[in-house]
Amino acid sequence: MNFVAVFWHLFAHGANIVALAAGAGLGMVFGVLPGLGSAQVLALLLPITYGLDSNTAVILMLSAAVGTVFAGSVTSILIGVPGTPINIATIIDGYPLAKQGKAGIAIGAAGASSAIGGIIGIIILIAILPLSKVLIMSMSYPELFMMIALGIACITSISEGSRTRNLISGILGLTLATFGFEPMGSALRFTFGIPYLWDGIKIIPTVIGLFGITEGLNLIIHDAPISSPPKGSSLSQILRGACEPFKHWGTTLRSAIVGTGIGIIPGIGASLSQFVAYTMTVQVSKDKSRFGQGDIRGVISAETTNNATQGGALIPLLLFGIPGDLITALLLGALMLHDIPAGLNIVTRPDLLLSIISTEVIANIFVVCIGFVLAGYLIKLTAIRSDIIGIVVICLSVLGAFVYQQDVRDVILAIILGIVGFFMIRLDFSRISLAIGLILGSMAEMNFKQTLLTGGIGAFFTRPISLVLFVLMIFVLVYGFRAHKKDFHGESSLGE
Amino acid sequence: MERALLVNKAGTFAGDLCFLVFFLVIGVYALSYEASAATWPLVLCVLGAGMCIYSLIVKGSPPKDVLSRSADLRIRRFILWLIILGVSMYVVPPFAVILVWLLAMLKLESRLNWRSAIGVTVGMGVLVYVVFIYFFGASMLLGG
Numbered sequence: 001m002n003f004v005a006v007f008w009h010l011f012a013h014g015a016n017i018v019a020l021a022a023g024a025g026l027g028m029v030f031g032v033l034p035g036l037g038s039a040q041v042l043a044l045l046l047p048i049t050y051g052l053d054s055n056t057a058v059i060l061m062l063s064a065a066v067g068t069v070f071a072g073s074v075t076s077i078l079i080g081v082p083g084t085p086i087n088i089a090t091i092i093d094g095y096p097l098a099k100q101g102k103a104g105i106a107i108g109a110a111g112a113s114s115a116i117g118g119i120i121g122i123i124i125l126i127a128i129l130p131l132s133k134v135l136i137m138s139m140s141y142p143e144l145f146m147m148i149a150l151g152i153a154c155i156t157s158i159s160e161g162s163r164t165r166n167l168i169s170g171i172l173g174l175t176l177a178t179f180g181f182e183p184m185g186s187a188l189r190f191t192f193g194i195p196y197l198w199d200g201i202k203i204i205p206t207v208i209g210l211f212g213i214t215e216g217l218n219l220i221i222h223d224a225p226i227s228s229p230p231k232g233s234s235l236s237q238i239l240r241g242a243c244e245p246f247k248h249w250g251t252t253l254r255s256a257i258v259g260t261g262i263g264i265i266p267g268i269g270a271s272l273s274q275f276v277a278y279t280m281t282v283q284v285s286k287d288k289s290r291f292g293q294g295d296i297r298g299v300i301s302a303e304t305t306n307n308a309t310q311g312g313a314l315i316p317l318l319l320f321g322i323p324g325d326l327i328t329a330l331l332l333g334a335l336m337l338h339d340i341p342a343g344l345n346i347v348t349r350p351d352l353l354l355s356i357i358s359t360e361v362i363a364n365i366f367v368v369c370i371g372f373v374l375a376g377y378l379i380k381l382t383a384i385r386s387d388i389i390g391i392v393v394i395c396l397s398v399l400g401a402f403v404y405q406q407d408v409r410d411v412i413l414a415i416i417l418g419i420v421g422f423f424m425i426r427l428d429f430s431r432i433s434l435a436i437g438l439i440l441g442s443m444a445e446m447n448f449k450q451t452l453l454t455g456g457i458g459a460f461f462t463r464p465i466s467l468v469l470f471v472l473m474i475f476v477l478v479y480g481f482r483a484h485k486k487d488f489h490g491e492s493s494l495g496e
Numbered sequence: 497m498e499r500a501l502l503v504n505k506a507g508t509f510a511g512d513l514c515f516l517v518f519f520l521v522i523g524v525y526a527l528s529y530e531a532s533a534a535t536w537p538l539v540l541c542v543l544g545a546g547m548c549i550y551s552l553i554v555k556g557s558p559p560k561d562v563l564s565r566s567a568d569l570r571i572r573r574f575i576l577w578l579i580i581l582g583v584s585m586y587v588v589p590p591f592a593v594i595l596v597w598l599l600a601m602l603k604l605e606s607r608l609n610w611r612s613a614i615g616v617t618v619g620m621g622v623l624v625y626v627v628f629i630y631f632f633g634a635s636m637l638l639g640g
Contacts, residue, residue: 029627164551168515171544175522178537187533190525213578220574220605221567388608388616391601395594395620398581399637403628406636408585415582419575427511445536452535 015053019060020359024367027067028374031083032075033396038068038084042330046337054338055355061334062356063363065310066118070367073110073303074375078103080215081393085207085439086306088432089274093291093298100294107375108241109296110303111368113252116245117304118364120256121263121311122357128264128315139265142459145447146469147265148440151272153476154279155433166430167477173437174444176201183446196409203439205401205410206417210431212397213418218425219390238372244296245304251281251297252304259305263312272440275432277305279476311360318353394418509552516548570605577601589639591629595621 023045030041041064049057072083077094090110097106139147152174156166179190180200191197245252255277262273281301282291291298317328401414421431451459460466523541526534577597584593595617602613628634 033627162551164547164554165511168512168544168547168551171540171547172515172518175519175537175540175544178540182533185532187529189529189533189537190522217571217574221571385606387606388602391598391606392616392620394578395598398585399590399594399624399628402585402590402637403634406634408582408590411585411590412582415578418578422571424511429511429515448536448539449532 013056015056016059019052019056020063020363020366023060023063024067024363024370027064027069028071028367028371030064031068031071033083033400038065041065041068046330046333049334050337054335057334057338058331058355059359059363061331062359063366065331066114066307066360066363067367069306069310070111070114070371073114074107074371077106077110077299079219079389079393081212081397082207085203085435086274086309087302088207088211088435089278089302089305090299091211092278092302092432093293093295094302096292096294097296097299102237102294104235104237104375105241105244105296106299108238108372109244109299110241111238111371111375112242113245113255113300113303114307115364115368116252117256117259117307118311119361120253120304121260121308122360124257124260124308125311125315126357138465140463141447141450141454142463142466143469144265145444145451146460146466146473147262148272148444148447150469150473150476151276151440152433152437153473155275155436156430157279157476157479162428163477165428166433169424169430169433170437173434173439174441175437176206176434177438177441178445183442184449196413200442201438202404202410202413204404205414206438207435208397208401208404209414209417210421210424210435212400213394213414214421214425214431216390216394216397217418217422219386219393222386222390235372238375241296242372245300248297248300251300254280254284255301255304256308259308260312263309264315272436273309274302274305275436277301283479307364314356314360318356512548512551516545516552519544519548574605577605589637591621591624591637591639594624 026045027038027041030038042061045060045064049060052060068084069086072087073090073094075081075083076087076090077098079098080091080095082088082091094106094110097103152170156163156170177200179197180188181198182189188198258277258280259273262276278298278301281297282288285291285297313328317332397414397418398411401410402408404410424431424434451457455462460470519541523538523545526537526541528534529537581593581597584597598620599613599617602608602616603610606613608616624637629637
């Protein structure tokens with residue numbers, strides 16, 4: 001069965017077209033609302049897929065996931081609030097662009113980058129599917145730990161202000177992740193007698209607090225619209241922005257490769273890959289002065305990567321039945337509902353394999369087209385008085401925190417971290433480093449412990465890939481500190 | 497107001513000190529756990545405290561407020577409003593609390609006219625009902 005025939009077979013069915021549109025639309029609604037993201041929309045859709053044909057189910061799930069990621073980038077750009085945690089890096093340059101009246105360009109670039117990233121990710125997936133087993137097998141606990149450490153080092157080197165304080169924020173995030181039950185053990189740590197902390201500091205309310213509520217407070221103390229009036233019509237800006245990933249094709253391609261490469265490693269995901277790719281983009285650029293203040297290459301890098309990571313995450317799912325992230329875990333659930341064995345057995349269902357691949361391609365293009373039409377209206381939000389937007393953002397953030405597990409204590413946590421986040425900005429600490437430290441914390445601890453148990457501390461330095469990652473991490477940290485020393489007396493170049 | 501106005505470029509002494517105390521407290525707590533549970537937090541606390549001390553010694557300087565007095569007062573008031581919002585959700589159904597809070601903020605803080613404030617609140621109510629309650633099934637928003 002060839003690709004074109006399967007492609008035609010899939011999208012000649014009305015039900016599949018409806019599933020594509022419904023999944024993308026629903027994903028975009030969930031992506032725009034703080035607290036709701038891919039996990040929630042896929043969890044909502046999972047039981048619905050039971051009554052659907054397996055191909056239609058896959059189309060519905062994948063298009064919803066793609067829609068969420070793109071819509072999340074729109075809120076990151078327009079109001080500085082990431083719709084989902086994997087859109088955090090988009091804020092760094094997207095939000096300053098919106099403030100300069102270039103939201104359309106940023107959204108255009110984000111949309112085109114998302115589509116290109118998704119498509120390149122899939123092309124790489126097809127190309128390396130036979131070879132990826134070797135890569136996956138070469139990554140053990142020390143490599144995974146070093147990968148996370150490298151990611152945090154990258155984040156501290158790209159956020160604004162003092163690298164020391166960014167590193168403190170990252171370590172703070174990792175420390176907060178140790179609260180609650182110990183991974184691979186039964187000890188309860190740092191709960192201070194509060195039962196709510198048994199589950200640890202939850203990621204979703206934290207991200208909502210640090211970005212949604214903090215940004216809401218920031219918007220409230222402004223008394224002007226978020227941005228100056230758009231330069232040119234929204235549509236012309238969006239179309240101009242859509243050309244940017246092609247102009248900066250090196251950035252686009254590099255970010256897609258990084259995204260797919262990291263996506264292949266189970267458990268790492270786009271939370272990390274977006275920052276690794278962003279850091280690489282900054283490091284290899286001749287002119288670094290615009291990053292953090294509205295450099296379109298920053299948006300391209302972040303958005304290409306998070307979509308390409310999705311393509312990469314499909315590899316361990318399809319090859320071994322190992323979900324690389326939450327999205328693929330729920331996709332695996334949908335496959336299991338239809339008695340489709342994931343893993344190497346999927347080669348017995350080439351139609352489904354091609355269905356997954358072609359859906360990723362079509363969904364990316366479809367979502368971007370719809371997104372561009374809607375973005376013209378969404379950009380007008382930035383012309384509304386910022387304190388009104390801030391109040392609405394806080395309301396949506398509080399709702400998002402509550403809806404996550406329908407627990408008022410999550411709202412309290414989000415509010416506390418929202419206030420902490422506000423003061424972190426004033427005191428020059430990085431919220432991004434804190435959030436990523438928290439997200440990756442338990443994984444870092446688990447891999448750290450497993451390494452100590454299986455090979456001792458020496459395993460970090462005796463295994464070649466781990467050693468290379470360690471050297472890279474030291475390079476990023478030293479380079480970051482040296483760069484910081486240079487601009488210590490002047491303005492720092494990168495924004496949060 | 498630009499971010500530059502928000503960021504206290506000159507002094508983050510208080511922040512460094514707060515985080516140093518945090519790492520020391522967590523580190524001391526960690527000492528009371530078994531070795532397997534304590535190792536990782538201790539590694540982090542030593543690193544974190546070390547970085548805080550480095551930051552204090554090398555770059556520390558007393559905090560200098562850069563927010564204007566009116567903005568500072570407004571933020572303090574809003575933080576109080578936020579706390580009221582969170583606490584009220586314990587006793588009144590969150591859906592009602594959010595809408596009342598939104599209306600109050602639009603009217604009292606943003607000084608919108610009644611028509612606009614009610615319009616935004618009703619729009620928000622419909623959105624929340626359709627997406628969160630009807631579609632997502634978050635019936636707890638209505639209490640119970």
